[in-house]
Amino acid sequence: MRKSAFFIVLLLAGMGIAQAQTLEVDVIGGYRTLKDTTLRGIYGNGYVVTPTLSLAVSKSLRIGAEYETGFIRDAEIGMFDDPSTLKVRGGHLFLQYGQRKNRIQPYLKVGVGMFTYQFDVVRADLPALEVKNDDVSFIIAGGIRFVILKNMFATTEFKYGALWVDSYDDKVDLGGLRLLVGIGFGI
Amino acid sequence: MDIRMRGILAVFATAGIVGFSSAGGAGQMRAILVPPNPDYLRALASSATPLPSPHDLSSLLKSAPYTDETLPSTYDLRGEYRVTGVRNQDPILNCTIFGLYGSLESTFKPLVTEDFSEKHLDESTENSGILEANIGSLASWADPVNESDVPWEGGGSGGIVWPAVKHVQNVVFLPPRTGSLDNDRIKRAVIDLGAVHAEMNFNRDLLYAVYNSYNGVSAGTGIQGVAIVGWDDNFSLAKFSPQPAGDGAFLCKNSLGGNFGDAGYFWVSYYDASLGRNSLSAVLTAEPAAGLTQNYQYDPVGCTARLGFDAETAWFANQFVSVSADPLAAVSFYSYAATGYYRVFIYANTTPGLPRSGTLVSEFTGVLNAPGYATVRLPESVPMAVNERFSVVVRLRTPGDLFPVPLEHPIEGFIADFKAAPNQSFISADGNAWSDLVTVQGTAYAKTNVCLKAFAGYPPVYPPASLIVGREVNDLVFFKEYVDKISWVAHPSNTETIAAYRIYRKVEGAGNETYEFLAEVGASDFVYYVRGLTEDSAYVYRVTAVTDSGREGDPAEASD
Numbered sequence: 242m243r244k245s246a247f248f249i250v251l252l253l254a255g256m257g258i259a260q261a262q263t264l265e266v267d268v269i270g271g272y273r274t275l276k277d278t279t280l281r282g283i284y285g286n287g288y289v290v291t292p293t294l295s296l297a298v299s300k301s302l303r304i305g306a307e308y309e310t311g312f313i314r315d316a317e318i319g320m321f322d323d324p325s326t327l328k329v330r331g332g333h334l335f336l337q338y339g340q341r342k343n344r345i346q347p348y349l350k351v352g353v354g355m356f357t358y359q360f361d362v363v364r365a366d367l368p369a370l371e372v373k374n375d376d377v378s379f380i381i382a383g384g385i386r387f388v389i390l391k392n393m394f395a396t397t398e399f400k401y402g403a404l405w406v407d408s409y410d411d412k413v414d415l416g417g418l419r420l421l422v423g424i425g426f427g428i
Numbered sequence: 429m430d431i432r433m434r435g436i437l438a439v440f441a442t443a444g445i446v447g448f449s450s451a452g453g454a455g456q457m458r459a460i461l462v463p464p465n466p467d468y469l470r471a472l473a474s475s476a477t478p479l480p481s482p483h484d485l486s487s488l489l490k491s492a493p494y495t496d497e498t499l500p501s502t503y504d505l506r507g508e509y510r511v512t513g514v515r516n517q518d519p520i521l522n523c524t525i526f527g528l529y530g531s532l533e534s535t536f537k538p539l540v541t542e543d544f545s546e547k548h549l550d551e552s553t554e555n556s557g558i559l560e561a562n563i564g565s566l567a568s569w570a571d572p573v574n575e576s577d578v579p580w581e582g583g584g585s586g587g588i589v590w591p592a593v594k595h596v597q598n599v600v601f602l603p604p605r606t607g608s609l610d611n612d613r614i615k616r617a618v619i620d621l622g623a624v625h626a627e628m629n630f631n632r633d634l635l636y637a638v639y640n641s642y643n644g645v646s647a648g649t650g651i652q653g654v655a656i657v658g659w660d661d662n663f664s665l666a667k668f669s670p671q672p673a674g675d676g677a678f679l680c681k682n683s684l685g686g687n688f689g690d691a692g693y694f695w696v697s698y699y700d701a702s703l704g705r706n707s708l709s710a711v712l713t714a715e716p717a718a719g720l721t722q723n724y725q726y727d728p729v730g731c732t733a734r735l736g737f738d739a740e741t742a743w744f745a746n747q748f749v750s751v752s753a754d755p756l757a758a759v760s761f762y763s764y765a766a767t768g769y770y771r772v773f774i775y776a777n778t779t780p781g782l783p784r785s786g787t788l789v790s791e792f793t794g795v796l797n798a799p800g801y802a803t804v805r806l807p808e809s810v811p812m813a814v815n816e817r818f819s820v821v822v823r824l825r826t827p828g829d830l831f832p833v834p835l836e837h838p839i840e841g842f843i844a845d846f847k848a849a850p851n852q853s854f855i856s857a858d859g860n861a862w863s864d865l866v867t868v869q870g871t872a873y874a875k876t877n878v879c880l881k882a883f884a885g886y887p888p889v890y891p892p893a894s895l896i897v898g899r900e901v902n903d904l905v906f907f908k909e910y911v912d913k914i915s916w917v918a919h920p921s922n923t924e925t926i927a928a929y930r931i932y933r934k935v936e937g938a939g940n941e942t943y944e945f946l947a948e949v950g951a952s953d954f955v956y957y958v959r960g961l962t963e964d965s966a967y968v969y970r971v972t973a974v975t976d977s978g979r980e981g982d983p984a985e986a987s988d
Contacts, residue, residue, distance in 0.1 A: 280905060320902045320911065321957070360906050367960045372906045409908050 267425020331356030478557030480707030487829035514692030516685035526683030527653025564730020672699030719888030765826030889981025
């Protein structure tokens with residue numbers, strides 16, 4: 242998985258460098274669900290913010306990188322309501338395809354995410370429990386870009402990323418849906 | 429150790445009428461030593477063990493028949509969680525102590541579960557096949573100790589002096605059954621107190637395995653101690669081989685392991701020729717060791733004989749010198765009558781040899797409603813000073829029994845270090861003219877003391893009741909934390925306010941000296957969680973109650 246992700250990243254980067262035309266920066270943020278029902282029952286859903294940098298490699302194709310952060314959830318867990326924290330963040334490399342029509346540009350985005358998740362529990366009079374791991378997963382997104390000015394646009398995006406990781410005796414999905422809005426600029 | 433037989437030639441050499449002068453020369457008293465129990469003599473001659481009571485029980489046999497119409501037709505202590513586990517006496521055949529502890533442990537249930545060391549009791553007396561000797565050890569606070577400290581299959585106490593973990597303060601004697609249907613005393617005791625220790629002739633080969641039933645036809649001295657834990661009046665005679673004359677059987681707990689009978693239990697016909705017929709049956713009850721602190725006594729061997737003055741009433745006394753400032757709280761003595769009427773006097777600052785000298789600091793009366801060993805509490809504790817000589821004087825009337833004075837007295841077949849000294853025990857026919865036992869009739873009573881104890885201390889502090897340890901899993905999604913949940917309830921018998929509970933833990937299988945303090949919780953907390961355990965960890969826990977005066981009670985023990 243890691244090897245293939247790395248290969249895709251190299252491929253996208255190569256394409257971007259070779260055919261770069263415009264560079265865009267945007268920041269999107271919004272609501273993020275937590276797929277695993279057990280964990281969602283404990284921590285609930287949350288919010289993320291995602292700065293993005295992308296290059297147009299053709300009129301309708303872009304490659305880019307984004308970093309999603311902000312999903313930090315505190316909750317009491319277990320029999321003793323111990324304070325605990327769940328953090329999920331990660332960088333994504335993506336390929337985005339979209340056709341602009343007037344000021345509107347719907348697009349689709351696929352990519353690979355390199356996530357870091359961290360889970361820790363503070364127990365009274367006992368050592369804290371901590372998990373910190375990385376994992377790779379795919380993301381898929383769709384959105385609409387609305388061009389406000391020549392070099393300024395607004396974006397709304399619906400993104401899904403799965404993140405299956407090992408729990409104690411099974412796997413849990415730390416991924417989820419994101420409903421994001423943001424604003425960007427062409428450079 | 430089992431009895432080493434010495435023959436019976438000199439048995440009860442002092443039996444018969446003994447005349448002696450009062451210590452003060454105030455007149456003659458005619459004291460009579462109780463005759464020996466013929467069954468004891470027969471058993472002694474035949475080298476049988478265990479042995480029945482060494483002193484005559486005819487006064488008890490003359491008791492009025494006891495019937496109780498309110499008793500149910502069937503009863504089983506197991507259904508009320510009032511029995512402890514089945515033990516296995518192999519490889520040593522000494523069943524009396526197993527029957528006794530089957531009784532004693534049962535009386536703590538269901539609130540507290542105990543497992544006492546038969547091995548230690550066996551070591552405590554050379555006469556562990558005699559009920560009175562075992563009661564002597566227990567009443568002297570030499571026993572019981574924990575099985576985990578001195579296990580049956582271990583090497584013994586190893587020279588360590590293990591303190592008694594409970595104080596046996598009362599033993600109810602049940603007279604021998606006079607007939608196959610003379611069972612109501614036993615039944616009532618089972619319901620009211622717990623399992624009843626009884627002895628019977630027993631041959632494992634005669635167990636009728638189809639129904640786990642037993643009907644012995646051989647009378648005589650019992651050779652197996654069992655604990656009666658229930659009965660069934662309708663247990664069919666057809667289920668026995670040989671068939672008895674009628675239905676009905678006692679449910680008995682044996683000490684031959686769980687593979688014997690029905691998981692260690694078997695049914696003994698009411699018509700069995702020996703169960704509870706030739707010797708005293710008994711129920712033992714005990715208090716927490718945290719309570720009475722000092723046992724003033726001259727009778728660690730036990731009550732081996734009695735004497736009287738050809739009357740149902742007699743006086744006896746002991747003088748003690750206090751070794752602590754704990755207040756005097758109770759006295760104990762034996763009675764071998766169905767009912768005993770007593771008056772107790774406590775004198776402080778007495779003169780040696782004069783039990784009723786000094787200051788009368790307490791006087792009270794009472795009634796013993798059953799034969800046996802009884803502890804009676806003083807109405808109010810008597811303050812004591814260290815090195816203070818005090819007397820306990822008892823006037824006891826035992827209707828139907830002419831030998832009210834319980835004695836620790838050397839008798840044949842009873843191997844023990846009998847010893848006595850002047851200014852310890854005294855007897856009197858009228859409470860006025862007193863005789864020091866060791867100074868009368870030459871050497872007849874030179875090693876004899878009165879079985880009369882005094883206890884200093886405080887109200888008992890009972891352990892938490894219904895202590896349970898359960899292993900639970902704390903699911904933290906990415907971790908599983910193993911947790912022991914310790915729960916208990918307040919013991920209903922505590923009379924002092926409980927201020928806190930303390931929790932201790934040791935690794936399962938480790939010595940009791942390795943218990944470590946874990947926590948102290950409030951008096952209203954009845955659950956404690958031990959966290960951070962691993963899946964294969966195994967611990968034993970103790971929980972104690974602490975009074976608001978700071979006294980810590982006996983522990984209750986449970987494992988995960």
